[in-house]
Amino acid sequence: MSLMNKSKRSRTNRAALLSAVFTLLLAGCASDVNPRVATRPNNDAALTGDLPVNPLQWKVITSAIDKQNSTMYTLFGNDVAVQYARTHAQHDYPAGSTLSLVTWSQQEDPRWFGGNIPSAPKSVEFVAVALGPDKKPTYVYQEFEGSPLKKTSSQESTAPDGRSAYLVNQRAAVMP
Amino acid sequence: MAKPPLRSSVTFLIILGVLFLGMQFLRPELTNPPVKADLQAPPEVKQILRNSCYNCHSNETRLPWYDKVVPAYWIVTSDVTTARQHLNFSELGSLPPAAQKAKLYEAVNQIQLGAMPLPAYTKVHPEATVTEAQLKVLRDYLAPASLTTPAETATANEQYGKWLPNGTNLTQTHLSPNGVPFLPDYKNWKAISSTDRFDNHTMREILGNDIAIKAIAENHINPWPDGTVLAKVTWFQQPDDKGFVHAGAFQQVELMERDSRKYAATGNWGYGRWRGTELKPYGNDAKFDAECVGCHTPVKKNDYVYTMPIAGQGKGQSQ
Incomplete structure (x- = not known):
């Protein structure tokens, strides 16, 4: 026992x-594995909400940083817009062009002290250029804000003004 | 049960002892060359670096007795030689200020990611471990995110004016010295992240080819599939009079191409860097990429990739 x-x-x-x-x-x-190194996507910066298109599927035209407000921007364009921006110094985008400016708040890059990366998106703006019935271009501006992103503004004009002018007037970053 | 005869184990121990003593005479030379241009930094910063880094990364190596015993001595000698090649605080002061800062940022990042001091070293020398409080002192010393000094707007404008009508006009193959090809289509890839690098006044867009984008959408990013290519496009920060920073002159584009056969020797990734609008391949010879691998090793467990791709790739229509 x-x-x-x-x-x-x-x-x-x-x-x-x-x-x-x-x-x-x-x-x-x-x-x-150091937690800073552990594999993960940047979920904070994902564009969630009811956007008509996902600008991350487009190409980069340029980017900018607002140091005072700790935000960073990337200006995207569809094929028509990118083709135009990379070959013209003017800002008369042809019909069919759509630009999108994504504004992210910044966070410290956990993997590189000395760098900031996108955190939560603050806004996503679109300008679509179309031909009106009089064969003149119309600029349709839309803005999405918040988390998840919701439409907060929508305007149509025959000439770029305010924010739509701001988007249209950015020049393409040099990419040889 | 048969026991091994006592005599033979004694003989064995004696042979081991003689071998051990004999080995002590095989001593590669480890000298302390004169300190030429020691890093100048505030005392609280210097004290941390001296305590945790200087034993390998300076010409002021002081070995405790147990590091002088072979075979530990062999490891230490080899480590110190490699360490001094990579970063030597006794010579750092001779570099231009910006280059010194870049080295310090890299050092802080190596510490922060747990790559330095070498974990094997701190196991034997726990006193060299950099504490959280010490790391903060180092970060605070480097942190003042000095506002970018206005870059030469003229340079950026001139570059833009030349690029616009011509686009990319490559007359050569533009292979990186290690054989990594330049892929001019990088500019049409999708963005996976961006960085505001206040440590060197640049800004970057990180782009990925279709294989990379699919891997992100399917969350297969460790390891990344072969055929993945990531591009990092860098511009100098160009502040305007309102403190707003634009993408200024193009500095370089860097590619990381994954191929576990072709690039097995460099962690399955091929690294290339092309500078300026003439896209001059960076590096003097095929071995230049040791620099790339060295900097990416702290993120080896993330398949050598620093970028954390923005989630949600592949969602939503493109047109």
């Missing part, structure tokens, strides 16, 4: 010891 108990106990002990070792090994592996 006592013998059986002993062997049972030793088996239990061995199992406990093994699981302890295993746990330690696992913990060792997990703590091995």
Whole structure:
């Protein structure tokens, strides 16, 4: 009886010891990766909400930083707009062009002290150039704000004004 | 049960002892060359660097007795030689101020990411560990995000004026010295992130080819699939009179191309950098990329990639 108990106990002990070792090994592996290095996407900066299109699917025209407000911008364009911006110093985008300015608040890059990266999006603006019935261009401006992004502004004009002028007047960043 | 004869184990120990003593005479030379241009920094910063870095990264190496015993001594000698090649605080003062700052930022990042001091080193020398409080002292010393000095607007304008009508006019193949090809279509790839680098007054867009974008959408980014290419496009920060910073003159484009066969020797990634609008390949010889690998090693466990791609790739229509 006592013998059986002993062997049972030793088996239990061995199992406990093994699981302890295993746990330690696992913990060792997990703590091995510095949390700054651990693989993850930047979920904070995702454009969530009801946008008509995802500007991240377009091409980059230029970017900017507002140091005082700690925000960063990227101006995207669809193919028509990008083709025009990269070959013209003027700002008369042809019909079919759409520009989109995404504004993100900034966060410190956890993997590089000395750099800031996008955090939550603050706004996404669009300017679409279309031909009106009189064959003159119309500029349709839309703005989305908040989290998730919701439409807060929509205007149409025959000439770029205010924010739509701001978007249209940016010059393309040099990309040889 | 047969026990091994006592005599043979004694003989064995004696042989080991003799070998150990004999090994002590195989001593590669480790000298302290004169300190030419020691880094100038506030005393509280210097004290941390001296305590945690100088034993390998300076000409003031002071080895405790247990590091002088072979085979530990061999490891230490080799580590110190490599360390001095990469960063030597005794010579850092001779570099231009911006280059000194860049080295210090890299050092702080190596510490912050747990790559330095080498974990194997701090196990034996726990006193060299950089504490959170010490890391803060180093960060605060570098932190003042000095507003960018107005860059030469004229340079940026001239560059833009020349680029606009011509686009890319490559007359050569533009291979990086290590064989990584330049891919002129990088500018049409999708953005995966951007960075505001206040440490060197640049700003970057990080772009990915279709394979990269698909990998992000499917969350397969460690490891990234072979065929992935990431591009980092860098411009100098160009502040306007309202403190607003625009993308100024183009500085360079860098590519990381993943191919586990072609680039097995450099962690499965091929690195290339092309400078200026003439896209001059960076590096003097095929081995130049040791610099790239060195800087990316702290993020080895993230498949050597620093960029955290913005989530939501592949969602939403493009037109």
